[in-house]
Amino acid sequence: MFFLLIVVILTTYALFQYQLMRKLPPGPIPFLFFGNFPHLFYYCVRKGGFAKALREIQKSYGDVHTLWLGPMPFVNLCTFEKAKELMVNQGHTQLGRFTAPFIRLNQTDEFGKTWGIISSTDETWLEHRRFALHTLRNFGMGRNLMEGRIIEELDYQLNELDQRMVDGKAEILVAKLTDLIVGSVINRLLFGYRFDPPRREYFFKIKTRMERMINNTTPLDFMIRDWWKYVPLLSWRLNTIHEAIDPIIEYVRENIKRRKEELKTGEYVLGEEPEDFIDAYLIEQKKRGTDLGEMTAQGLLVDLHDLWLAGQETTSVTLQWALHLLLRHPTVMKKCKEEILRETSGNRNLSLNDRQTTPYFVATCTEVQRHASILNFNLWRTTNGPSSIDGYDLPIGTLTTAQISLILSDPETFKQTQEFDPSRYLNENGKSLFEKTIPFGIGKRSCPGESLAKAEIYLILGNILTRYNITPSETNPPKGIASLLSVGHRPNRFSAVFEKIEI
Numbered sequence: 001m002f003f004l005l006i007v008v009i010l011t012t013y014a015l016f017q018y019q020l021m022r023k024l025p026p027g028p029i030p031f032l033f034f035g036n037f038p039h040l041f042y043y044c045v046r047k048g049g050f051a052k053a054l055r056e057i058q059k060s061y062g063d064v065h066t067l068w069l070g071p072m073p074f075v076n077l078c079t080f081e082k083a084k085e086l087m088v089n090q091g092h093t094q095l096g097r098f099t100a101p102f103i104r105l106n107q108t109d110e111f112g113k114t115w116g117i118i119s120s121t122d123e124t125w126l127e128h129r130r131f132a133l134h135t136l137r138n139f140g141m142g143r144n145l146m147e148g149r150i151i152e153e154l155d156y157q158l159n160e161l162d163q164r165m166v167d168g169k170a171e172i173l174v175a176k177l178t179d180l181i182v183g184s185v186i187n188r189l190l191f192g193y194r195f196d197p198p199r200r201e202y203f204f205k206i207k208t209r210m211e212r213m214i215n216n217t218t219p220l221d222f223m224i225r226d227w228w229k230y231v232p233l234l235s236w237r238l239n240t241i242h243e244a245i246d247p248i249i250e251y252v253r254e255n256i257k258r259r260k261e262e263l264k265t266g267e268y269v270l271g272e273e274p275e276d277f278i279d280a281y282l283i284e285q286k287k288r289g290t291d292l293g294e295m296t297a298q299g300l301l302v303d304l305h306d307l308w309l310a311g312q313e314t315t316s317v318t319l320q321w322a323l324h325l326l327l328r329h330p331t332v333m334k335k336c337k338e339e340i341l342r343e344t345s346g347n348r349n350l351s352l353n354d355r356q357t358t359p360y361f362v363a364t365c366t367e368v369q370r371h372a373s374i375l376n377f378n379l380w381r382t383t384n385g386p387s388s389i390d391g392y393d394l395p396i397g398t399l400t401t402a403q404i405s406l407i408l409s410d411p412e413t414f415k416q417t418q419e420f421d422p423s424r425y426l427n428e429n430g431k432s433l434f435e436k437t438i439p440f441g442i443g444k445r446s447c448p449g450e451s452l453a454k455a456e457i458y459l460i461l462g463n464i465l466t467r468y469n470i471t472p473s474e475t476n477p478p479k480g481i482a483s484l485l486s487v488g489h490r491p492n493r494f495s496a497v498f499e500k501i502e503i
């Protein structure tokens with residue numbers, strides 16, 4: 001009887017899977033429950049990474065194909081043209097979001113509603129995204145005001161580095177420097193303070209756990225469900241993820257609590273103009289009075305969590321890749337330095353206004369982002385309206401994604417795609433290549449932090465290059481990636497020798 005029941009369940013499941021397969025673009029035949037994980041892992045190990053595994057599948061099934069994340073199918077868009085066709089031309093139908101349950105753990109309240117910007121949908125998403133963009137713009141995102149904030153954090157951390165130098169030199173762990181600068185920029189925007197020495201211990205504790213989690217997160221973790229906590233072996237995996245993610249939400253909660261207490265005691269006064277994101281949110285709540293709509297306390301908690309999480313790890317890893325690549329390509333580093341120094345004469349900071357007159361360095365920053373391609377798997381959207389691609393009408397709720405790792409390494413668009421070559425953006429084809437380099441995604445749910453991140457990369461990298469001669473460490477040079485099986489693409493931690501340029 002039991003055996004019969006199992007057979008009936010499996011057959012029904014297989015039929016359901018088969019029905020769905022017929023409605024979606026072709027792809028490798030999925031296994032029951034495990035979908036295409038066996039294909040992905042097989043190619044990942046054989047070819048050396050998930051981006052290469054996805055490329056193998058694209059070669060067999062085309063630029064638009066279906067892959068199954070365990071029991072969930074998703075439509076994978078592998079070229080810029082296909083991504084544009086669905087995410088831009090039919091962008092209003094691709095507004096939903098699927099994020100892995102382990103990402104949603106701290107974004108969802110006890111009633112099952114998902115808050116914040118990254119994982120929310122519908123009105124909640126629209127309102128929180130608009131509010132975040134509006135607030136970041138008011139803080140100067142994309143304008144000179146933001147430049148001042150970035151340079152201040154850079155100066156603070158570099159002054160400290162200078163003080164540690166012996167004979168004008170110091171060997172440093174690059175990730176530690178980029179984490180502190182980028183972490184301080186976003187932390188000041190959100191909470192109003194930087195990571196100075198007394199505040200560093202807790203910051204690095206969170207970062208280390210987060211980094212370990214990202215390195216250990218494989219696509220298999222997308223199968224994690226909340227009920228795993230009741231199953232002995234499975235709960236171990238869920239607990240390790242909680243260990244990494246919970247301190248972030250605790251950190252955010254503490255910051256909000258402290259601000260509210262300070263406001264109560266009069267230690268902190270809310271001005272007309274907000275000093276940071278918490279202020280901006282509290283001012284908006286005050287304006288709304290009793291009818292808060294979507295701007296609830298939970299909304300504030302998750303917005304801050306999302307912006308803190310998304311706003312630093314990505315940019316810091318990109319800067320690590322930048323130095324990793326420049327150390328391995330000293331002629332590119334030399335050309336960047338020469339161009340920047342020609343502009344600034346070595347006696348002022350590089351500014352965002354210099355972008356027009358530093359084309360080689362702008363091309364280098366873009367090539368860094370293309371080559372680094374920090375996400376093997378992009379986030380997924382879900383269809384919220386009638387849409388079609390390659391003659392397939394996608395059922396509402398279908399998972400779709402513009403697969404950035406494939407788009408950025410598309411050999412048709414980027415010739416000799418494995419080469420690190422900024423000059424590809426400077427020939428007659430360059431303008432079109434800039435347009436097709438989309439590390440921040442494409443369409444209405446693309447990254448709202450794009451201009452902040454681009455400003456950080458340009459200013460932090462450019463000004464470090466003008467102040468120091470940088471060479472690889474003898475004992476810990478740039479070498480290899482942190483994890484082959486991770487959904488992220490980050491370099492192993494490496495060190496470099498910074499030698500102050502005396503002017």
Ligand code: HEM
Pocket residue numbers: 097117118119129306307310311312314315318374375378379380381402404439440441442444445446447448449450452453
């Ligand atoms: C080099 C740095 C960064 C990269 C490569 C990056 C990349 C991305 C990508 C690929 C997405 C998903 C887009 C999609 O759905 O296709 C995304 C979403 C997002 N990013 Fe970034 N990002 C970076 C920096 C930032 C910064 C600095 C912030 C915050 C200030 C930020 C906040 C967000 C948020 C909130 C979302 C979710 C957007 C939504 O669902 O509407 N990111 N980012």
